[in-house]
Amino acid sequence: xxxxxxxxxxxxxxxxxxxxxxxxxxxxxxxxxxxxxxxxxxxxxxxxxxxxxxxxxxxxxxxxxxxxxxxxxxxxxxxxxxxxxxxxxxxxxxxxxxxxxxxxxxxxxxxxxxxxxxxxxxxxxxxxxxxxxxxxxxxxxxxxxxxxxxxxxxxxxxxxxxxxxxxxxxxxxxxxxxxxxxxxxxxxxxxxxxxxxxxxxxxxxxxxxxxxxxxxxxxxxxxxxxxxxxxxxxxxxxxxxxxxxxxxxxxxxxxxxxxxxxxxxxxxxxxxxxxxxxxxxxxxxxxxxxxxxxxxxxxxxxxxxxxxxxxxxxxxxxxxxxxxxxxxxxxxxxxxxxxxxxxxxxxxxxxxxxxxxxxxxxxxxxxxxxxxxxxxxxxxxxxxxxxxxxxxxxxxxxxxxxxxxxxxxxxxxxxxxxxx
Numbered sequence: 001x002x003x004x005x006x007x008x009x010x011x012x013x014x015x016x017x018x019x020x021x022x023x024x025x026x027x028x029x030x031x032x033x034x035x036x037x038x039x040x041x042x043x044x045x046x047x048x049x050x051x052x053x054x055x056x057x058x059x060x061x062x063x064x065x066x067x068x069x070x071x072x073x074x075x076x077x078x079x080x081x082x083x084x085x086x087x088x089x090x091x092x093x094x095x096x097x098x099x100x101x102x103x104x105x106x107x108x109x110x111x112x113x114x115x116x117x118x119x120x121x122x123x124x125x126x127x128x129x130x131x132x133x134x135x136x137x138x139x140x141x142x143x144x145x146x147x148x149x150x151x152x153x154x155x156x157x158x159x160x161x162x163x164x165x166x167x168x169x170x171x172x173x174x175x176x177x178x179x180x181x182x183x184x185x186x187x188x189x190x191x192x193x194x195x196x197x198x199x200x201x202x203x204x205x206x207x208x209x210x211x212x213x214x215x216x217x218x219x220x221x222x223x224x225x226x227x228x229x230x231x232x233x234x235x236x237x238x239x240x241x242x243x244x245x246x247x248x249x250x251x252x253x254x255x256x257x258x259x260x261x262x263x264x265x266x267x268x269x270x271x272x273x274x275x276x277x278x279x280x281x282x283x284x285x286x287x288x289x290x291x292x293x294x295x296x297x298x299x300x301x302x303x304x305x306x307x308x309x310x311x312x313x314x315x316x317x318x319x320x321x322x323x324x325x326x327x328x329x330x331x332x333x334x335x336x337x338x339x340x341x342x343x344x345x346x347x348x349x350x351x352x353x354x355x356x357x358x359x360x361x362x363x364x365x366x367x368x369x370x371x372x373x374x375x376x377x378x379x380x381x382x383x384x385x386x387x388x389x390x391x392x393x394x395x396x397x398x399x400x401x402x403x404x405x406x407x408x409x410x411x412x413x414x415x416x417x418x419x420x
Contacts, residue, residue: 006196006197006200007164007168007170007171007196007197007199007200008192008193008196008197010168010169010170011163011164011167011168011196012056012059013056013060014059014060014063015060016033016036016057016060016064019053019056019057019060020053020152020156020157020159020160020192021052021053021149021150021152021153021156022052022053022057022149022150024150025057025147025149026057032147036061036064036065039065040065041061041065041123042123042144042145043117043122043123043124043125043143043144043145044123044124044125044126044144044145044146044147045102045125045126045127045128045132045136045141045144045145045146045147046058046125046126046127046128046147046149047128047129047130047131047132047146047147047148047149048129048148048149048150048151049129049149049151049190049191050129050189050191050193050194050236051152051188051190051191051192051193051194051195052149052150052151052152052190052191052192053149053192054100054127054149055071055098055100055127058071058096058098058125058127059098061096061125062096062098065096067094067095067096067123068088068089068092068094068095068096069095069096069098070085070088070089070095070096070097070098070122071097071098071099071100072085072097072098072099072100073099073100073101074099074100074101074102074103074104074105074109075100075101075104077099078109079108079109079112082109082112082113083112085097085122086116086121086122089116089121089122090121094120094121094122094123095121095122095123096122096123096125097113097122097123097124097125098125098126098127099124099125099126099127100127101127101128101129102126102127102128102132102135102136103128103129103130103132103135103136107137110136110137110140111137111139111140113140114139114140114143117140117143117144118143124140124143124144126144130270130273132146134273151190152190152192154181154185156192157181157185157188157190157192157195158181158185160192160195160196161178161181161184161195161196161199162178164196164199165178165199171199171200171203174203174208174209174210175208175209175210176203176210176212177210177211177212178212179211179212179213180212180213180214180217181212182214183213183214183215183217183218183221184198184199184202184212184214184217187217187218187221189236189237189240191236198217198221199212201220201221202216202217202220202221205220235266238257238260238261238264238266239257239261239266239270239271239274241253241257242254242257242258242261242271242274242317243274243278245257245321246275246278246282246317246320246321247278247282247325248321249321249322249323249325250321251317251318251321251322254317254318254320254321255314255317255318258271258310258313258314258317262306262310262313268301268302268305268306268309268313269298269301269302271301271313272294272297272298272301272302272313272316273298275294275297275298275313275316275317275320276291276294276295276297276298278294278320279291279293279294279295279320280329280330281327281329281330282325282326282327282330283320283323283324283325283326284326284327284328284329284330284398285326285328285329285397285398285402285403285406286323286324286325286326286328286398286400286401286402286403287323287324287402288402290319290320290323293316293319293320294316294320297312297313297315297316300312301313324398324400324401324402325398325400326397326398326400326403327398328395328396328397328398328403329395331396332394332395332396333394335394336394339389339392339394343386343388343389346386346388346389347386348386349383349384349385349386349387350363350364350365350366350367351366351367351368351369351370351382351383352366352369352382352384353365353366354366369382370382377413379413381413381414381415381417391417391418393418393419393420396419396420397410397420407420
């Protein structure tokens with residue numbers, strides 16, 4: 001293997017069992033693995049963070065199926081490229097077409113894929129870091145199976161480092177001691193490709209003996225990491241800094257990172273969408289107006305675009321940064337989903353079941369339900385959770401003025417039932 005090929009490419013997995021993480025998709029008995037073992041797959045959209053294996057899995061699928069494989073990036077490809085690949089696929093009686101960053105294709109570019117996907121001329125595999133519900137048109141999305149890739153765990157990333165050091169020919173020629181991993185993992189942001197490229201930079205910074213410590217990694221990284229590039233790794237570092245500055249209530253830092261993205265030509269929708277998410281995830285009921293404003297900003301910048309939208313983005317980011325913070329709503333749904341996964345499908349209590357038919361009424365569906373508005377203060381302290389988890393507190397209001405009022409109201413209503 002040529003040493004000038006990036007490390008991430010040199011050790012790219014070639015078999016499904018070599019992929020780091022994504023056990024829910026690729027593990028024994030998983031749906032994607034079963035489909036692949038049957039020798040035929042549907043068109044797919046892989047949605048997940050950068051460096052979690054989207055391209056790797058697409059390559060493995062093509063190799064496993066022994067099918068002609070074409071790969072393009074939506075950053076620099078157009079309708080002409082798509083049509084040329086479709087013609088080649090016809091010659092081969094089918095092919096896999098992998099489109100990286102498919103969310104960057106406009107409607108007409110996505111429409112150019114429809115006929116070929118529908119007729120089976122190509123099996124489409126699209127990769128995106130953005131929610132396909134927003135960025136892939138409904139006609140194309142309806143013809144694809146969406147698979148969500150999860151962020152790689154710290155254990156996955158450490159395993160990747162060890163595998164690279166032990167298996168790569170050029171790294172094996174050096175004496176490498178992996179002493180500390182916190183800095184290199186934090187700098188990678190969970191991106192396996194970035195992690196391996198950073199490892200290579202660190203190992204190339206000395207001749208033969210390399211002791212990887214957090215201090216050494218930070219020293220090398222500060223010297224080598226490139227400036228902002230909206231199509232490269234810094235894209236994710238800058239948006240991370242932007243979000244963390246808003247979460248940290250620092251409007252000055254937030255607007256600085258916003259300026260970096262604007263000057264770098266970042267997609268205005270990408271910035272606005274991140275603020276909509278943050279308004280709920282990090283502010284929530286501490287200031288419900290934040291979500292209203294962020295959503296209005298998303299609509300506004302879609303209509304206006306640069307350069308005027310920079311003012312709207314600045315208004316929103318400084319408002320969000322200055323707002324009180326609470327992740328209580330996010331924590332509540334996380335805890336509730338974990339409970340669902342742990343406890344399974346618990347039965348709905350009979351008294352709050354729907355009873356549209358006589359049979360259901362005879363089975364006591366809806367029996368003894370207390371209509372809240374018929375009681376004092378529009379409240380009846382009846383049970384709404386399945387009996388197996390009765391009394392579980394999922395929503396714990398944050399410690400801020402607005403949510404303290406909610407806490408006070410809930411505590412007064414539910415007395416000692418919930419932990420408010």
